[in-house]
Amino acid sequence: MHAPAIVLRAAGEPDQLRLEDVEVAEPGPGEVQIRHTAIGVNFHDVYVRSGLYHTLPLPGIPGIEAAGVVTATGPGTTQFRPGDRVAYMTRQYGCYAAARIIDEDLLIPLPDAVSDELAATHLLKGLTAYALLHEVYAVKPRDRVLVHAAAGGVGALLCQWAAAKGACVIGTAGSQKKAGFALQHGCSHAILYREEDFVRRVDEITAGQGVQVAYDSVGKDTFFGSLACLAPTGHLANFGQSSGAVPPFEVSQLFKKSNSLSRMSVFVQLRDVGHRRDVARQLLAAFGDGTLSPSPVQRFSLADAAQAHRAMESRERMGSLLLVP
Ligand SMILES: NC(=O)c1ccc[n+]([C@@H]2O[C@H](COP(=O)([O-])OP(=O)(O)OC[C@H]3O[C@@H](n4cnc5c(N)ncnc54)[C@H](OP(=O)(O)O)[C@@H]3O)[C@@H](O)[C@H]2O)c1
Incomplete structure (x- = not known):
């Protein structure tokens, strides 16, 4: 199967983010295939694209946060089934794509009340805020x-x-x-x-x-x-x-x-699967009970990832940025 994805071939300006057609493999043991419905854009993505961070081997597909639907499961997977709605954050990159393979342990199940858009734009940011306020320094x-x-x-x-x-x-x-x-x-x-x-x-x-x-x-x-x-x-x-x-x-x-x-690195802080899912539940509950209100979302098509990065780097912007495949 093939799917559109943003491939970064060399670090640099936003126009290095170009749409290509990439192959999506079948899921292996412990993996699932996801069709993305919403992809979060984070400041981290700017560090990777600009070359400040060398954490994505090039050429590579950037992106560390997304939501979508499970479309296939690999041998031995037990936690998810095709049709399940999920979201995740990952250091494995690859989120700027319409579909991908991912380790099922990374996935957070999404309750009906939580939209894909909210999850894709606020999961990583919210887990980061939680860890900073409850674990790095417990605010009183x-x-x-x-x-x-x-x-x-x-x-x-x-x-x-x-x-x-x-x-x-x-x-x-x-x-x-x-x-x-x-x-x-x-x-x-x-x-x-x-x-x-x-x-x-x-x-x-x-x-x-x-x-x-x-x-x-x-x-x-x-x-x-x-x-x-x-x-x-x-x-x-x-x-x-x-x-x-x-x-x-x-x-x-x-x-x-x-x-x-x-x-702090949120990926290290919340590296344990059970802990991460538990914190995610608390985060989604905080959105549900009104403790937290989501910031406004600015949407771009996946093909316009470069524009989203320009918006991210412009200090005029407020709120969250989203790529829609
Ligand atoms: N350690 C972790 O695990 C972790 C996890 C997630 C995010 N983060 C970090 O958290 C920060 C916020 O991430 P975010 O995605 O939510 O982004 P964001 O806060 O929405 O955007 C960054 C903000 O930084 C301010 N800023 C100050 N100097 C800037 C400059 N020279 N260029 C651009 N912006 C500048 C701007 O706000 P003003 O215009 O108001 O100054 C800008 O809106 C980022 O630094 C990100 O790397 C860390």
Whole structure:
């Protein structure tokens, strides 16, 4: 069987993302074949396409998050049947395709109430937010929490969930419109960090006490400022580098306020199948009971993956990006 897929042959600009016809093999032991209905676009995909990450062997099919329907099962598979609706996140790439083979252990069954579109755009981001808020640093009521890119995909989920846990959330955002969005999605305070000195503003907002945790996915432009915002024993959870890689860093800088630092990977954090499915259930329940509201979705056809990447890199965008095969 053949299916359309985006194949990256060389790292570079978005126009390297080109549609090709690829062969989809029959599923082997423990594998299923899926027809994708919705494919999530994540900032990770930009790192891979641009060459910042060398984690996808080229030529290769990018993409780490999707939803769809099981169309065939391999020998010895026990967990899924043709017709089952599923979603997944994966470090094995290959999501920018109309169909693929995948290890059945990676799949999360989708309840009727959850749309393919929601799952494909919010599973990876939501699992990331869960792990950051519950495992990397367990947010408590009345904690002061700083979230960068608070109107972004992961950012908006972090803010809503931290607020639901009773924390006071301070968000940074790149525009007035995004700051308004952040204030409607869990933030008590929003800082325009391209115009204002966010370290000074956090100091004012917290009356000099700093934050117990800073969630920083922006990296190069914010890392040292985030460190400066921490309260004594506060934790800096760096989990991305949307502005570029964090420069080399003296560990002794943590000593002054007895701070700690982590650099989480959601794939490693939630590598256990049972744990990942359990967290996914909690995530989908949080969308179901209104604790979390999904961000608006901008749709592109699979063939227009390059346009989706341009939108992802443009800081005008808010919400999630979706490819439709
Ligand atoms: N560690 C993990 O396991 C894990 C898992 C998932 C995601 N992540 C990371 O989480 C972050 C958010 O991912 P996402 O997919 O939800 O993306 P996103 O937050 O929707 O988009 C990234 C945001 O970063 C901000 N930004 C700051 N400097 C930027 C720059 N120079 N260029 C572009 N954007 C810049 C922009 O918001 P403003 O305009 O408001 O500044 C932009 O909207 C990414 O860094 C991603 O790598 C990590």
